[in-house]
Amino acid sequence: MHFEYQIEGGNFTRAGFASSEIKKMMKQLNVDLGIIKRTVVATYEAEVNVVAHAYSGTIYVDFDEEKVVIKLVDEGPGIDDINQAMTEGYSTASSTVREMGFGAGMGLPNMKKNADDLQITSEVGKGTTVIITMFFAKSEQ
Amino acid sequence: MTVKEIAEKLDFQVLGGEKGLDQAVTTGYVSDLLSDVMGNARAGSIWVTLQTHKNVMAIASLKDLAAIILVNNHKPEDDMLAQSNEEGIPVLATSMGTFDVSGKLYELLRK
Ligand SMILES: Nc1ncnc2c1ncn2[C@@H]1O[C@H](COP(=O)(O)OP(=O)(O)O)[C@@H](O)[C@H]1O
Ligand SMILES: [Mg+2]
Numbered sequence: 001m002h003f004e005y006q007i008e009g010g011n012f013t014r015a016g017f018a019s020s021e022i023k024k025m026m027k028q029l030n031v032d033l034g035i036i037k038r039t040v041v042a043t044y045e046a047e048v049n050v051v052a053h054a055y056s057g058t059i060y061v062d063f064d065e066e067k068v069v070i071k072l073v074d075e076g077p078g079i080d081d082i083n084q085a086m087t088e089g090y091s092t093a094s095s096t097v098r099e100m101g102f103g104a105g106m107g108l109p110n111m112k113k114n115a116d117d118l119q120i121t122s123e124v125g126k127g128t129t130v131i132i133t134m135f136f137a138k139s140e141q
Numbered sequence: 142m143t144v145k146e147i148a149e150k151l152d153f154q155v156l157g158g159e160k161g162l163d164q165a166v167t168t169g170y171v172s173d174l175l176s177d178v179m180g181n182a183r184a185g186s187i188w189v190t191l192q193t194h195k196n197v198m199a200i201a202s203l204k205d206l207a208a209i210i211l212v213n214n215h216k217p218e219d220d221m222l223a224q225s226n227e228e229g230i231p232v233l234a235t236s237m238g239t240f241d242v243s244g245k246l247y248e249l250l251r252k
Contacts, residue, residue, distance in 0.1 A: 101175040
């Protein structure tokens, strides 16, 4: 199954729409509730980052038997130092965005904590690609 | 305890989302940082906040929260209220501040 959603930079009224659709699909597929919860946290934060920090983006969602891969490709300023961006509390969000309660610098750490696999690539001046992978059955660790 | 029982006991005004008044409240979460709620609130929580925009409802819905309580007479923006009604997640209001609301909720919910 393949789905796509558009994200508009700066438009907070639709932030979370794709995450909500993905949550509904996972419920229909009877995915374990704990896995759905982690997916929702990671996807919402990734979606909000496109709204808060980029100009526009697309989310590509691919389900197969064992996993869902959620790929967010945006056109935006990109991230110069991904390690620094991953640091809890680091944020370049505007004061308006902060007043709304976003911009605490917890988004990327939340994604890292909740995604089974998280890949971030970015080119300054072009954009950022985030790939979140969630497995439906816990693999032995 | 249901959202309705809490609203009655603590004299909270019900502004929207009446469909969800019979929802059970298991615990509470107090925060105005959306990523904090996203990362740490548990399903079934009543969320104490002063944020009044629509993203509050998006988070409440994604996290399966039971209700939202706005402190200090804060009023929800129109689109927040509309989504509260649509999703059946109640938005409550009080003139109390965060400290008093949290203390009273804690008293009620820890039993
Ligand atoms: N899609 C993106 N495009 C450009 N910059 C980003 C993107 N996602 C994250 N960043 C950068 O990484 C920082 C940290 O992100 P995050 O942890 O989500 O915190 P916050 O969004 O609250 O600022 C952001 O402030 C921003 O500088
Ligand atoms: Mg963020």
